[in-house]
Structure formats: structure tokens, C-alpha cells
Amino acid sequence: MSQTRTRATFPPPVMEARRWLEGVDFTQDRPLINVSQAAPVDPPPLALRQAMAEFAVSEDSAHLYGPVLGNPELRAELAQQIGTHYGADLSQVQVAITSGCNQAFAATISAVTDEGDEVILPTPWYFNHKMWLDMAGVRSIALQTGDDLLPDPEAARALITDKTRAIALVTPNNPGGVEYPAELVRAFYDLAQEAGIRLLVDETYRDFDSRSGPPHDLFQQPGWDETLVHLYSFSKSYRLTGHRVGAIATSPNLLAEIEKFLDTVAICPGQMGQFAALWGMQNLSQWVAGERDEILDRRAAIQDMLPDLAEKGWKLLGLGAYFAYFEHPFDLPSDELAKRMVAETGILLLPGTMFMPQDDPAGKRQVRIAFANLDRKGLRQLFDRLTDATF
Ligand SMILES: Cc1ncc(COP(=O)(O)O)c(C=O)c1O
Numbered sequence: 362m363s364q365t366r367t368r369a370t371f372p373p374p375v376m377e378a379r380r381w382l383e384g385v386d387f388t389q390d391r392p393l394i395n396v397s398q399a400a401p402v403d404p405p406p407l408a409l410r411q412a413m414a415e416f417a418v419s420e421d422s423a424h425l426y427g428p429v430l431g432n433p434e435l436r437a438e439l440a441q442q443i444g445t446h447y448g449a450d451l452s453q454v455q456v457a458i459t460s461g462c463n464q465a466f467a468a469t470i471s472a473v474t475d476e477g478d479e480v481i482l483p484t485p486w487y488f489n490h491k492m493w494l495d496m497a498g499v500r501s502i503a504l505q506t507g508d509d510l511l512p513d514p515e516a517a518r519a520l521i522t523d524k525t526r527a528i529a530l531v532t533p534n535n536p537g538g539v540e541y542p543a544e545l546v547r548a549f550y551d552l553a554q555e556a557g558i559r560l561l562v563d564e565t566y567r568d569f570d571s572r573s574g575p576p577h578d579l580f581q582q583p584g585w586d587e588t589l590v591h592l593y594s595f596s597k598s599y600r601l602t603g604h605r606v607g608a609i610a611t612s613p614n615l616l617a618e619i620e621k622f623l624d625t626v627a628i629c630p631g632q633m634g635q636f637a638a639l640w641g642m643q644n645l646s647q648w649v650a651g652e653r654d655e656i657l658d659r660r661a662a663i664q665d666m667l668p669d670l671a672e673k674g675w676k677l678l679g680l681g682a683y684f685a686y687f688e689h690p691f692d693l694p695s696d697e698l699a700k701r702m703v704a705e706t707g708i709l710l711l712p713g714t715m716f717m718p719q720d721d722p723a724g725k726r727q728v729r730i731a732f733a734n735l736d737r738k739g740l741r742q743l744f745d746r747l748t749d750a751t752f
Contacts, residue, residue: 366495366496367495367496370491370492370496371488374715375398375711378709378711379709381709385704394707394709394743394746396730396732397711397731399597399683401597401602401734402734409599409641409644412637416640428629429628430458431458431608431630431635432635432639435639436454436456437453439453439608442642443593447575447581448574448575448580449580449581451580455586457608457616457620457623458607458638460605460606460631461606462563462596462608465593465594465607466493466529466563467622468609468619468623469592469611469615470494470499472619472621473527474497474527475526476498476499479501479502479525480500480526480528481521481525481528482501482502482504483504483505483530484721484724485506485724485727486531486716486717487531487535487536488716490531502520503717504516505723508678510534510537511541511542514545517549517552518552521552521558527558528552528560531564532564533564533570533681535565535566535683535684536684536729537678538685541576543575543577543578546579547577547578550577550579550588550589560589561590562589562592564576564591565593565594565597566682567593568653569598569652569683571660571681586610590611591610593607594607594608595608595637597683599638599641599649601634601637601641604631604637606635658737659733659735663680663685663732663740666740669748674689683732683733684729684730685729687729694712694714695712695713695714695727695728696714701752705752706746707746713725713729715729730743
């Protein structure tokens, strides 16, 4: 088989990690603790499922193609809610609905880059961003972060060339968990604007941010939509992972380019998912607030349990959204460690090597724990196992 851009990128990491489970037996007194994937394991609340069932039965439009950029009511509601969240005014023509946030990223990159162009990604990066850039023929330019996992705008400035088309940030961050301070996000916006490139900000975990008030002021900047491309997902906030609904907020001109990609790849976002997203936004704000409280409580539990683990040499680099990102204390590369941990500790986590360029040694020392599905009791078990682990 000849080399292609798709062959050149790596296999889906979560699927690869799942294969490590094959042939390993887990006992009743030590079941598998799976902290590999950042996705809710429970279905949406019953009221939402019932509303979806009713929609499926009574509305013919539930089963038909709709507008490429999404249904107008959903675009309008999201524009209004983004406006409320960020203290800004948005119009529905600045918002499009996609089949998930990964597709939102892919569509945006396809619209703003050409073969051989460059996009700057802070490391550790979200692996699907790197994979899509590889498959799109775009070079990912790694922007290393330090122990605080925060990217430095001046270091980014030094990486900008005449091929750079965008900088892509994720805040709250996957895999690092860190919430980027508003001033930092603003500094990246100013840099992107000055350089005439786009700033993509993936805010999939926006609804689990521990801060109150707008997490940044980019939507308040005049002409924000010429620089900012905000990406959002309904997957986590409303437990709709299987329905594939995400969104993009940016300029109508860029959305017209993005529409070409969306039309060709999926024609329109699924109707059930769009209905569920709209119903969720209109009826579930209290429920989402409760989910956030629960995640923040789990995060606080991790903070409480840290000292024992720290004593064993584990170092917490970032904590937030669905993630705790650690430097491990063992004299083993993280990819080997992660595989061995399955059988030897009953834990499935992802190694830092999955979030880094291969030649960056930091990845070998780091691991990501997606903690969102573990309650306090589950977290205690996880931490006990990690504290006892020796390699
Ligand atoms: C940063 C980030 N972006 C996008 C996605 C994918 O979201 P969606 O399910 O909406 O495609 C995820 C899911 O893990 C994510 O962590």
C-alpha cells in the first residue's frame, strides 16, 4: 500500500487503549477502573429521552435532511446562550451546528488551510486535532508548555511563519485539565489578530469550568468573528455523545466556506441530536449546573486525596474539566507503563505519549486520568491503587 496522509497518522488512541484490555481478567474484588475516555457513561436524563422519543414519533422532520449549517431555532438559541455566557451579542448567522465538535474542528481547518500550511498546537495536544491536521496535509507546530501546562503567547509568536494559518487552543484543556486564564486567551487572540491568522478555541468543557462569569472576553471584542473560531460540543454537557452535535461560532463569511465541507461530508447534522440540544438548552440549565457541581466535587476529592500520591512521587500538573494530568514516578516510558497498569493495577489510563510529538520526552513521563465517571468512592479506589503501584 502506498503512503498516504491518513496512513501517516496514528490509530485512534481510545480504541488502541481498549485493545490492551483483551485477554486480561478482572476479578470482582478488583474490577477494571477505566479512566481512559472522557465521555459520560450514562444516558441523558429521562425527560430529555422522552422528549426525543416524542419528537421521533410525531415530527416528520426528525427523519429528514435539514439546512447544512443547522436548524435556525437551534442556531438562534445557541447564539443567545453564548451571548449570555460570555457577556456579548451574537447573531444566529455567526453560529453553525455540526455533527460533533471534532467535525467542527475538521471543517474549520479545511476552510482555513491549504496543503503544507501550519497550525500551532500547544502540547500536550488533543490527539484528534493532531490527527486531522495530519490527514489534511497541514503541519502541526508543537508549542511546548511548562509544568503549569499553560502555553506562552511569546513562544507562539516565535513559531509563526508565512505558512501559519491558525493557533488552536483547548480550554478547559484536554488532556491537561487546566483552565486558561482570561488574560492568556486574550493575549493569544491579540497575537492571532496581529498576525492575520485565526484563533480556534475548543471549549468542549466550558460548562465544567470552575470559574464563574465569562471565562474570557473574546466575544466582547469588536469584529471578534474575523479572528476567533469558537468550537463547542453538546456531547458532555447534555450526555449526547452518541447523537453527534457540536457547534462553531465565527464570521458568516467563514461559515460559508465551512458549509462546503459540512455539505459534502454529512449534508446536515442529525435531526434527533439537534432537537435534543435545543430541548436541553431550553429545559436543562439547572440539571447541567448540577452536573457541573458534581464534577467540581470530584475534582475537589482528587485535591484532598493528592498528598498520599504525591508522597509516592506522583506530580499533579493539571486538574480540571474531566481530567487530572500527572507526571508519574516510575522509570518506565508512559506507553509501556499504561499497558502494564491494566494487568498489574486494574487501571486503564492514557499515556502522555498519545498527546505529544514522539520526540518530546515529556510525554513519556506523563499520564492522563479522565476522572469524570468516578464518584468519591471510585476515586478513593483509584487513588489507593495508584498509591500502592510499583513498577
Ligand atoms: C477537546 C475536545 N474537543 C472535541 C471533542 C469531541 O467532541 P464531540 O463529541 O462533540 O465530537 C472532545 C471529546 O473528547 C474533546 O475532548
